[in-house]
Amino acid sequence: MSRFVETMLATARNGGQRTGVTTGEPKNPMRRTWAEVHETARELAGSLVAGGLARHDAVAVLAAEPAEIGPAVQAVWLAGGSVTMLHQPTPRTDLGHWAQDTLRTLAMIDSKLVLLGAPFDQLAPVLEENGIRYRQMKDLAGAEPLAEPVEVDEEAPALLQLTSGSTADPKAVVISHGNLYANVTAMAQTAELDTENDIMVSWLPMFHDMGMVGFFTVPMAFGIELVKVTPVDFLSGPLLWADLISRHRGTITAAPNFAYALLGRRLAGVDDDNAYDLSTLRLALNGAEPIDEKAVKAFTDAGARFGMPAECVFPAYGMAEGTLAISFAPLFTGLNLDYVQAEPLEEHRIAEPADGPGPGVRSFALLGPPLPGFDVRIVDEDGNPRGERETGEIQIRGESVTKKYLTVDGPLSTQDADGWLSTGDIGYLTGGQVVICGRAKDVIILAGRNIYPTDIEQAAAEVEGVRAGNAVAVRLDAGSKRERFAVVVESKLAGDEAAEKTLRKQVAARVFESVNARPSAVAVLPPGTLPKTPSGKVRRAAAGAQLAEHLRAPE
Missing domain, CATH: 3.40.50.12780 (ANL, N-terminal domain)
Known part of the structure; x- marks a missing residue:
C-alpha cells in the first residue's frame, strides 16, 4: 500500500473522529468528521470496484460541491484509481465544443469513467450523446463498503492534474502516490501544521491544484479541521x-x-x-x-x-x-x-x-x-x-x-x-x-534588454482608471528583430472614445517612465473580458489573441 493511502487511513481510523470538514456555508452548513468522510468513501469505492473499476484506471470527476467531491476522490484512491478533475463549463460555454474538448481530454488520460455531481449532473445527456461512460455520484452510495483498499505502489498515478490553458489542446501532469506523499508531508512539516489547533478555510476550486491538494487532500490526509466553500460562494x-x-x-x-x-x-x-x-x-x-x-x-x-x-x-x-x-x-x-x-x-x-x-x-x-x-x-x-x-x-x-x-x-x-x-x-x-x-516565454527582449512583463503591468495598473490586477503586457513578434510589446487593460472607461484615448496616453507614458520602453499599442477593454486561468492569473497568450482581434476591429 502506498504511504499516502496509509497516512489517510491512519488519520481516518485514529484522529478522524475529532476533526472534519464543514461545507455548505453560509446557507446550509454541514460538518462531517474525516472518519465519516472515509466511511462514505468506502461505500463509493465498493460501488466503483463492483462496477468494474480496476487498479490504475483513470477516473474523471465533474462536480463543484466539495461535500460530493471529497468522498468521491478518496473513493477512487481506495479503489486504486487515479483522479482527474475536468475543466468545468460555464453558463456561456458552448456545450458542443466543451463535449469535444472533454472527449480529447478523456482519450488522453484513457479515462474509464466520469463521475458526475452537482451542478453538472444535468450534463448526463451530453455525455451519453458522445459515448462517454459516466456514473452519478448520488447513485454510488449505499453499496457494500470496500473491505480493504486496492493496493498500489509509490509509482502508481494518483492525480492527473490538467494544466491551465486551452482545453482543446490538453496536457496532464502525472502526480504519483509517491509524489503526493512527499509533497503533502513536506508542506505539513514546513508550515508546522497543528492537527489540534489549525483550522483551514478555503473557497479555491477543487479542479485547481491548490484547492485539491493544498486545501482538501492535506487536511484530509492529516486530520486538520477544514471549512470549504465554492468559488461561486466567494465571488457572490x-x-x-x-x-x-x-x-x-x-x-x-x-x-x-x-x-x-x-x-x-x-x-x-x-x-x-x-x-x-x-x-x-x-x-x-x-x-x-x-x-x-x-x-x-x-x-x-x-x-x-x-x-x-x-x-x-x-x-x-x-x-x-x-x-x-x-x-x-x-x-x-x-x-x-x-x-x-x-x-x-x-x-x-x-x-x-x-x-x-x-x-x-x-x-x-x-x-x-x-x-x-x-x-x-x-x-x-x-x-x-x-x-x-x-x-x-x-x-x-x-x-x-x-x-x-x-x-x-x-x-x-x-x-x-x-x-x-x-x-x-x-x-x-x-x-x-x-x-x-x-x-x-513572456520575457520581452528589446535591444538586448530582458524586460519582465510584470514591471510593465504594475506600471500600467498605477494609472487611475485601470482596474487593479487587470493589466497585461503582450509580447509581439517574439524572437525577431522587430520584437515589440503592447499593453491591454480593463477599465470602466471602455467605450468612451475620449476617455479611452486619454487613458491610453497615460498608460503608455507611465510604462515608458517605468521601463524606458514604449508600448506599440494600448488596448482598453471592458471589465471582465481578459482571459484568466482558474487561479485568477491573466493568460498572456490568450490576451495576445484578444488584442489582435481588438486591433482588427473597425473603429
Missing part, C-alpha cells in the same frame, strides 16, 4: 471569506493576488470595526508568482483594523509539476521584497541589490528556501548552472517532481537524465531563497 459575496475566518477561528487560508486585493477593498468599506475578528490567522498563502505587493498591502492594511497580523502573509512558489509547493517563506515573517537595480537585471541578468524602492529599481518577493526533498538550481540557455543572484531558468528535482506529462500525442518525459525538470520560470537564488522574475 467576498466578505464571506472574512466571515468564515472570523466565525470558525480560521488559522490558514490561501488565494491568488486578485482575491486578496478584492477582499482588501471590501474590508476597507466595512464601517463596523468589530464586524470581524481576523486575529487567529497565521498563514495567508499567496502562491501567484510574481506576488503583487500592492494587493498584499491593500489586504494587510484593511485586515489590520480587524486584528489581522500583517506577518500572516505567506509567500510561496509552486506548480503542478512539483505536485504543488516548491518553496515556502519563513513562517510569520510576512511579505519581504528584494530590491534590485533594473539595468544590470535587464542587460546583464544579474540581480544587483538596491538600497530600497526608487527610480531604476525593481522589486521581487522572497519566496523562501526549497521544501525538504527539493533541489533547486538556476541555469542559462545552455543548461549551465548560474551563481548567486544570477538570473536564469529555474530547474527542480526531488521526490515531489513528476516524471511525465500525458498529452494528446502520448506520454512526455518531464525530466532530463539527471532528474532535473525545467520549470519555464526565470528567477534567481539569494541567501538560499527562491525569487521569481517571470515566465521565460
